[in-house]
Amino acid sequence: MLQANKEEDVFSFEQYMASKAAAVNEALDLSLPLRYPEGLVDSMRYSLLAGGKRVRPVLALAACELMGGDEAAAVPVACAVEMVHTMSLIHDDLPCMDDDGTRRGRPTNHVAFGVSTALLAGDALLALAFEHVARGCAGVPAARALRAVAELGSAVGADGLAAGQVVDLASEGSPVGLPTLEYIHVHKTARLLEASAVCGAVVGGGTEEEIETIRRYARRIGLLFQVIDDVLDVTCSSEQLGKTAGKDLEADKATYPKLLGVDGARAYAAELVAGAEAELDRFDADRAAPLRHLARFIANRQY
Template sequence: MTKVINSYDFEKYLKQTKKVIEEALDFSLGPENPEILRESMRYSLLAGGKRIRPILCLASCSLAGGEPSLAVPTAVAIEMIHTMSLIHDDLPAMDNDDLRRGRPTNHKVYGDAVAILAGDALLTRAFEMVSLRSPGVDPNRLLNVIGELSLVAGAPGLVGGQVVDLECEGKEVDLDTLEYIHLHKTGALLKACVRTGAMIAGANEKLLQALTTYAEGIGLAFQIIDDILDLTSSSEKLGKTAGKDLLADKTTYPKLLGMEESKKRAFDLVEKAKKAIEPWGADANHLISLADFITNRDR
């Protein structure tokens, strides 16, 4: 895999930006009623993780010449949508998982009903973050962000991808179908991260198209690495149940292409993604390093 080589301190950037995101996430949830709903929402939203999605949002805002702080509410909204999808995916009716980010899944702690409602509450709070808690951002830009997130969170995005994923369990799946699932279930939200950050900064169509190409590449690469780690890593390292895809008889990239070809495909996708934003020079450093980080991760 590609090594992260840049003239600036990427680790420092990652640490500082993640701290900004964590503080904003903590501040985003007020005194919800009833208390159990607030506890359930906070349990999953503040459970840690790499925070790649909100960091991508801030990095793309910066690339487009915007002030990253203006994109923080949208970055928080994206993490709320992502967290909702994890809570719902873990439910017995979906992927039926007991472990997430090194802790029992939400429904194991609060029950199925509260977990579903906590996910619903996070999804609606996400749109509140963009529409009502984004001072200083042009309302027309916010409207475009809301439209982008609406598509991603619904049938054209992660919900549609999840349905096809469930329908394909235990069946022979070709590469086109597998990529459809992951471009929707995983890639759609990653694409929204970079597009919405740039929208807040007023990016032109040329940059938005380049960022779309970048995001589609890292979205599929992200999933390929997930598939590889599910087979090669441990539950302790991943913070979630390893080997679940094998047990559920899901088609994965290693199953379809083999391990070495899957690694090569992830590498090629990331190289293509980076090439799309190379014309922006040093301004693209954050996003280029994030692409390498995605493929070099071990959990």
């Protein structure tokens, strides 16, 4: 566990996360009003509004603010990355993927609505994400909005999430070394967190150097997120996690604890936190505080 320091006295990360998550939840609710066909929209809202830590949207908002941008400029991309993330969870849980029955403490989307509706709900959320950026970034210079769209698209496709998922599925039951495991999680998990931060920095008006610095920061916390996820999968119960524990072990998937041991995985997590925080040293300390604490939050999470 990482220790708190004097920064905690002047910055409450818990309050920051709560306020940003509330703003994102309100914006997500407004982005997807109930309408015909009810079955599809209910399915989309069921997963999109199911709660969660909202790490990716908060990352986008914090990166925008770090660049001196207004939170309002980043709300559309914050919502979009959560829509993409939700799509990935719906599809990841399908019988043809990980075949999970529980997500965030309740039935997965395909259990609640059926496989075909869940599949289409994920597709519709992906389309809505790009529409939401294109329409919602009206006050942002067009070049910045276009770059955010391109960044998000890259994070989802054959250079991002889809690539990581394919290699992950193909690797089940086979010996996998650390380079392949890193490839899987850089693409399947870290890439979307990276895009969240980069999109926030882009619409916030960051320079090229600043944007690339934030990219490196986010790549590290993206890997950190997966390392901690792997550790929790073998150290927590299904009730604690809100999803099925031990699924990776059952599917004979490579994980960081499997390759490095639990202690080795935790040591790697500490390296990633330190590296991520070091990337923030060039920025104003007050503006960087949310991102610094976000790295520690991910490292210390218990579910």
